[in-house]
Amino acid sequence: MIWHIIRKEISENLLSLRFMLSLILIISLFAASSFIFVGKYRQESDDYWKKTNKNLSDLRKPLNRLNDLAFHKQQIFRKPKALALCVEGYEKYFPNYVEFNIFNIGLPEVKGSANFTLPHFSDVNWVFIISLILSFVAFVFTFDSISGEKEAGTLRMMLANTIPRYKVLLGKYFGAMLTLCVPFLIGVLVSLIIVIASNIGGISRLQWLEVLVVVILSLLYLSVFVFLGVFVSSRATRSANCMVVLLLLWVCLVILIPSLGRTVSSMFSKTPTRVELNRKLSEVYEQIWSNPDRFGKNAGVSFPDANDPRMNLPARARLYNAWSNAKNQVVIDHHNKMMAQALTGRNFTCLSPTAVYQRASEAITGVGIGRCADFYQQVKRYQENLKEFIRSKDAEDPHSRHLIFDEDNSGGAFDWRTISKRPVDFDVVPKFQERDLALGQSLKLAIWDIGLLVLFNLVFFAAAFVSFLRYDVR
Amino acid sequence: MLKTLIRKEIIETILDLRFIIATLLCVVLIPLGMFVSRKDYERRLASYQWEHLTYRQRHGTPATPVVGREEAQGFRPPSILSIFASGLDPFVPDKVITSYLGFFRIVKEPGADNPQSVLFGKADLLFNVTFIVSLAALIFTFNSISGEKQEGILCLVIANSIPRSRILLSKIVGKYVALLIPFIVSVLIALLVLDASPDVSIGSSQVWPAFLVILMATLLFILGMVSLGICISTFTKHSMGSIVLLFFVWVMFVLGVPKISPMIAEIIYPIEAGNVVSLKKRIFREDIEKEFNQVKRETIDSKQNEEWDAAMMMADEMAKEIATRKRNLGQKVSQADFGEVNKKLNERLREIKARYEPQVDRLVDECERRIAGELKKIEQDYRNRRNVQFSIAMNLARISPVSCYAYILSGLSGTGVAEPDNFVRNAQTFQDEVKEIFYDKVSWGLAS
Numbered sequence: 028m029i030w031h032i033i034r035k036e037i038s039e040n041l042l043s044l045r046f047m048l049s050l051i052l053i054i055s056l057f058a059a060s061s062f063i064f065v066g067k068y069r070q071e072s073d074d075y076w077k078k079t080n081k082n083l084s085d086l087r088k089p090l091n092r093l094n095d096l097a098f099h100k101q102q103i104f105r106k107p108k109a110l111a112l113c114v115e116g117y118e119k120y121f122p123n124y125v126e127f128n129i130f131n132i133g134l135p136e137v138k139g140s141a142n143f144t145l146p147h148f149s150d151v152n153w154v155f156i157i158s159l160i161l162s163f164v165a166f167v168f169t170f171d172s173i174s175g176e177k178e179a180g181t182l183r184m185m186l187a188n189t190i191p192r193y194k195v196l197l198g199k200y201f202g203a204m205l206t207l208c209v210p211f212l213i214g215v216l217v218s219l220i221i222v223i224a225s226n227i228g229g230i231s232r233l234q235w236l237e238v239l240v241v242v243i244l245s246l247l248y249l250s251v252f253v254f255l256g257v258f259v260s261s262r263a264t265r266s267a268n269c270m271v272v273l274l275l276l277w278v279c280l281v282i283l284i285p286s287l288g289r290t291v292s293s294m295f296s297k298t299p300t301r302v303e304l305n306r307k308l309s310e311v312y313e314q315i316w317s318n319p320d321r322f323g324k325n326a327g328v329s330f331p332d333a334n335d336p337r338m339n340l341p342a343r344a345r346l347y348n349a350w351s352n353a354k355n356q357v358v359i360d361h362h363n364k365m366m367a368q369a370l371t372g373r374n375f376t377c378l379s380p381t382a383v384y385q386r387a388s389e390a391i392t393g394v395g396i397g398r399c400a401d402f403y404q405q406v407k408r409y410q411e412n413l414k415e416f417i418r419s420k421d422a423e424d425p426h427s428r429h430l431i432f433d434e435d436n437s438g439g440a441f442d443w444r445t446i447s448k449r450p451v452d453f454d455v456v457p458k459f460q461e462r463d464l465a466l467g468q469s470l471k472l473a474i475w476d477i478g479l480l481v482l483f484n485l486v487f488f489a490a491a492f493v494s495f496l497r498y499d500v501r
Numbered sequence: 502m503l504k505t506l507i508r509k510e511i512i513e514t515i516l517d518l519r520f521i522i523a524t525l526l527c528v529v530l531i532p533l534g535m536f537v538s539r540k541d542y543e544r545r546l547a548s549y550q551w552e553h554l555t556y557r558q559r560h561g562t563p564a565t566p567v568v569g570r571e572e573a574q575g576f577r578p579p580s581i582l583s584i585f586a587s588g589l590d591p592f593v594p595d596k597v598i599t600s601y602l603g604f605f606r607i608v609k610e611p612g613a614d615n616p617q618s619v620l621f622g623k624a625d626l627l628f629n630v631t632f633i634v635s636l637a638a639l640i641f642t643f644n645s646i647s648g649e650k651q652e653g654i655l656c657l658v659i660a661n662s663i664p665r666s667r668i669l670l671s672k673i674v675g676k677y678v679a680l681l682i683p684f685i686v687s688v689l690i691a692l693l694v695l696d697a698s699p700d701v702s703i704g705s706s707q708v709w710p711a712f713l714v715i716l717m718a719t720l721l722f723i724l725g726m727v728s729l730g731i732c733i734s735t736f737t738k739h740s741m742g743s744i745v746l747l748f749f750v751w752v753m754f755v756l757g758v759p760k761i762s763p764m765i766a767e768i769i770y771p772i773e774a775g776n777v778v779s780l781k782k783r784i785f786r787e788d789i790e791k792e793f794n795q796v797k798r799e800t801i802d803s804k805q806n807e808e809w810d811a812a813m814m815m816a817d818e819m820a821k822e823i824a825t826r827k828r829n830l831g832q833k834v835s836q837a838d839f840g841e842v843n844k845k846l847n848e849r850l851r852e853i854k855a856r857y858e859p860q861v862d863r864l865v866d867e868c869e870r871r872i873a874g875e876l877k878k879i880e881q882d883y884r885n886r887r888n889v890q891f892s893i894a895m896n897l898a899r900i901s902p903v904s905c906y907a908y909i910l911s912g913l914s915g916t917g918v919a920e921p922d923n924f925v926r927n928a929q930t931f932q933d934e935v936k937e938i939f940y941d942k943v944s945w946g947l948a949s
Contacts, residue, residue: 044742044745045745048745048746048749052749052752056757059761059764062768063764063767063768066767066768066771067767070771070774071774074774074777077777077780078780081780081784151760151761151764159752159756160752163748163752167745167748170741171741266741267644267648267740267741267744268518270741270744271518271519271522271640274636274640274744274748275522275526275640278526278632278633278636282632283530283633286624286628287624300544300547300548301548302547302548302551302552305555
C-alpha cells in the first residue's frame, strides 16, 4: 500500500506546474554554475601555477649562499580546488597568500583575484542551489501534503480505508523526496558532464568519493525540509496558512539565523582590530629593546666588525630571536582571535540546518574557513622545517658562527659569518606543498554536523509523526 | 468608496497572523542590524583616528635633514553612511602614499580582513530591506487577488460596479500602508539605537539629508515589491499558484539576477585577475631595473672602476716608492709611512665618487620615474577594464528592482561603485597638494 501512496504522490507532483518550474530553474542554475566554474577554475589554476613557479624560480636565486636563503622571502599561495564546484565556502574573499622568511611570518592576506566592484556574493554552486532553492522547493512540494488533502476531502477517504497513518506519512515523505531527487540528480549530472567535458583536469577517485558524500549530505539536508514541511502541514488546517508559516520558517532557517552569526560573535567576543595589532607590536618592541642587556652584555649594540671586542654576537642573536618570536606570537594570536570570533558565530548558527549543511560540505570537500586556517598552519610548519634545514646545513660549515637570527651583515666591508655562505642544492631544499586531508579525516571533522543533520531529521520526523497521529482529518 | 476599500485592506492585513510575524521580524532585525553596523563603524572610525594620530605624531614634521624624497600619507575615513549600506567599503583601499616622482600609491592595509564579515555577510539596512521587508511585502500581497477570487469575494465586490482600477489601487495602497506600519516603527527604533552612538549624530548635516533620500528610495522600493506581489496575484487563479510563482520571481530578483549578472559580465568581458596584474607589475619592475643596471654598468660603473683602478695603481706605486726609499736608507718600513699615501688615496676615491654620484642619482631617478609611470599605466588600464566589466554587470542587473535599490543605497552611502575611482581622484589631489607645498620647495641639487 505504501508504494501506491508513493506512486500517487510522485505522479501528482510530476504533473504539476511547480515541478516544471523547479526543474527548469534548478537545471539552469546547475548548468550556469558549472560553466562559470569551469572558466574561473582554469583562470585560477593558471594564476596559481604562474605564481608558484615564480616563487620557485625566485627560490633558486639565493642558493649560492645559505645565508641568502635564510633571508629570502617566499610567497605561498593557496591552491584552487576542483571541488569548489560543490561548495566554494567564500574562499575567494579569504586570505590566500602568506609571505614569510625563516624568521618572520606575516598575516595571511587576500591577493584579490576577483573584481571587487562586482557584488561580492558567494558564487552560485551546488550547496548554494541546494541550500536556498531546493530547500524551498521541498516546502513547495509538501506544504499541502496533509492540509491540502484535508481541504480537498481526500484525506478522510484515504484513512477510511484502514491505512495506518504512519504509512500515509511515510508515503508522502518518500513521494516528496523522490520527486525532489529528479531535478536534483539531473542537475548534478548536467553539472558533472559539463565539468568533465571541459577537460579542466581529472577528478581523482578521492574527489569522486567526496562528491558522493556531498550528494548524500544534500539528500539528508533536503529530507529535513521535507519532514518540516509535512509537520507544518499536519499542524495547519488551511494550506494558505501553512505556506505562509513555511515561508517565514524558510527565511529564518536559511537566511536569518546564518546571518545572525555575525551579531552573536560581535556581542560575545571582541573584534581584533588592526589598531590593537599594531599597538601590541609596538609594546613588544618596547619590551624587548628597552632592556637589551638581559640577553647579554652589549646585545643592543651593533658594530660593523664582528671581531670588535665590544661586539657580543651570541647575545645579539638571543635578542633578535626573542624579538622575532614575540612578533610572530602577536601575529599568530591576532590571527587566532579572528578565526575564533568567526567560529563562535558559526557555532551559534548550528541552529539552522542550512548552516550545518554548509559547514559539513565545506569540511568534506576541504574548503572554506577551516581550510584557510589549516593552510596557515601548514605554512608555519613549512617555515619551521625550512629553518631546521638551514640550521642543519649551517652546522656542517666549520667557518660559520652558527648564529641564526634576523640581522644580515654578510655584505659590505665586514661579514659577521653568522650563517654559512656555502651554496645549497635546489633539489634538497624543502619546498612547500599544500596537503589535502584524507576523506576519513574530513569525515571526522564533519561528523558533528552530519550528526546534527540526522538529529534534525529525527526531530522533525517525530514531530510530524506525533502531529499527524493526532490530526483531525474531518 | 476608495477610502472604504483601503480601510478594509488595512484592517484585514493588520488582523492577520502575517502582520504580527512581519512586525516581529522587522522590529527585531532592523534595530539589531543597525546596532551591529554602528559597532562596526565605531571600530573602523577608531582605527582610522588612531592611525591618523600616530602618523601625525611620528611623521608630522619631516626629520632633518630634509632631502625631498619623504613620503606623505593620507588616510580614508570610513563613510558614516556605510551604517546603512556597507557596500564596497571593506574592499576599497584606505591609504594613499605620495612620492616625489609625482606618482602616488594606494594601499589596503593587510591583516585587517576579518573573516566574519565575509562568512556572515552584512546586517545593514540594505540587507534587511532587500531580504526581509521585500519578502514581507510578497507575503502580504500574494493572495490579494487570487485569494479573493478563490473565496468568491472578488466577484461580489466587482458586482457592485466598482471600477477595477479602484479595486487595484485600494489593494496597493492598503497593503502598502499596512506594511509601512511595522517598517516605520522599526526604523524609528533603529534611529534611536544609532543616535545612542557617541560617534554618530542623526541631526548632523552629513547624515540627515542623505538619510531622508535613503528613506524615500526605500519607500519606493517597498511600493515596487507590493505592486509586484499584487501583479503576480492577478496572473494566477489560486493563491497557492501565486505564492509559488512569487517565490520564484523573488529568488530571481533577489538572488538570481544580482549573482548571475556579474558572472555573465565576466564571460562577456573577461579581465585579468588582480594578482596577475600584481605579478605583471613585479616582473615589469624587475625588467626595467635589470635594464637600468646594465646601462649603469656600461656607462658609469665601467668608467668609475677604471678611474678607481688607476687611483689604486698610483697609490700602489707611491707606496712602493716610499718603501724602496726607506729600505735604501736602511730604515724599517711601517704602516705610519703610508699614512700620507692612504690619505691622498681616500681623497681621490672620494673625489671620483662625488663626481659620479649625481649621474648615478639621475639614472636611479629616471629608472624610478619610468617604473612609476609604467606601473601607473598598468593600474589605470586595469582599473578601466574593471569598470567596463562592472558597467556591463550593473546594466544587466538592473532587470531586478533589488539591484537598482542596492545601487541607489550604496551610492548615497558613499560605498558604491564610484567610490574606488573617487578615492583615486582624491589621492591625485592630495599628491598635487603635497607636491605644491613640499616637493617643489625642496631642492636636492639634482638637475631636472
